[in-house]
Amino acid sequence: GEDVEQSLFLSVREGDSSVINCTYTDSSSTYLYWYKQEPGAGLQLLTYIFSNMDMKQDQRLTVLLNKKDKHLSLRIADTQTGDSAIYFCAESRYSSASKIIFGSGTRLSIRP
Amino acid sequence: EAGVTQFPSHSVIEKGQTVTLRCDPISGHDNLYWYRRVMGKEIKFLLHFVKESKQDESGMPNNRFLAERTGGTYSTLKVQPAELEDSGVYFCASSQAGTYYGYTFGSGTRLTVV
Numbered sequence: 001g002e003d004v005e006q007s008l009f010l011s012v013r014e015g016d017s018s019v020i021n022c023t024y025t026d027s028s029s030t031y032l033y034w035y036k037q038e039p040g041a042g043l044q045l046l047t048y049i050f051s052n053m054d055m056k057q058d059q060r061l062t063v064l065l066n067k068k069d070k071h072l073s074l075r076i077a078d079t080q081t082g083d084s085a086i087y088f089c090a091e092s093r094y095s096s097a098s099k100i101i102f103g104s105g106t107r108l109s110i111r112p
Numbered sequence: 113e114a115g116v117t118q119f120p121s122h123s124v125i126e127k128g129q130t131v132t133l134r135c136d137p138i139s140g141h142d143n144l145y146w147y148r149r150v151m152g153k154e155i156k157f158l159l160h161f162v163k164e165s166k167q168d169e170s171g172m173p174n175n176r177f178l179a180e181r182t183g184g185t186y187s188t189l190k191v192q193p194a195e196l197e198d199s200g201v202y203f204c205a206s207s208q209a210g211t212y213y214g215y216t217f218g219s220g221t222r223l224t225v226v
Contacts (some may be wrong), residue, residue, distance in 0.1 A: 043218075101157070
């Protein structure tokens with residue numbers, strides 16, 4: 001079946017690292033994504049990783065994929081107030097044009 | 113390049129009324145998708161157009177929902193008659209053929225059925 005799960009809330013102190021975790025059930029997942037939604041805005045693709053990769057780094061973002069455990073994580077280094085948003089884990093299979101299966105989103109809040 | 117545009121941004125209607133949501137994809141994008149997020153839950157797939165054809169409509173909840181894509185350009189999603197459980201945020205997204213880095217999403221239409 002298709003299911004993506006993630007915790008609903010995360011609170012971190014400004015300047016610390018944030019780690020948002022996600023698990024998925026579909027072993028056929030080919031692409032895994034992290035989307036960000038800021039208040040009043042649409043979904044912004046933050047980063048993606050192919051299922052044959054273990055890690056991807058892009059500036060302050062690090063994505064780790066454990067395909068065996070079907071676990072995906074997003075680490076945001078030096079978290080800033082502008083990182084406050086809802087982060088959605090998502091996956092798709094076959095081709096990039098396939099439908100994307102999203103999780104419920106993790107609301108990241110930053111405390112001073 | 114203009115992004116994916118959705119109209120209206122908000123809509124409040126009474127149960128039993130009809131509402132039509134519109135999505136203008138990025139010019140030249142053959143793939144167009146509708147998703148919705150209900151009650152803070154996961155974002156769920158509704159359907160996928162390739163040009164004017166429905167490629168996958170497995171996520172459409174029932175026959176009160178009708179999606180069209182005129183001439184492979186903009187798309188409309190009509191809900192008739194609307195029910196309370198239809199409230200949520202409806203997202204549209206588009207992508208070019210062969211894109212492998214996900215879609216571009218619009219800002220969504222927040223629909224409230226009272």
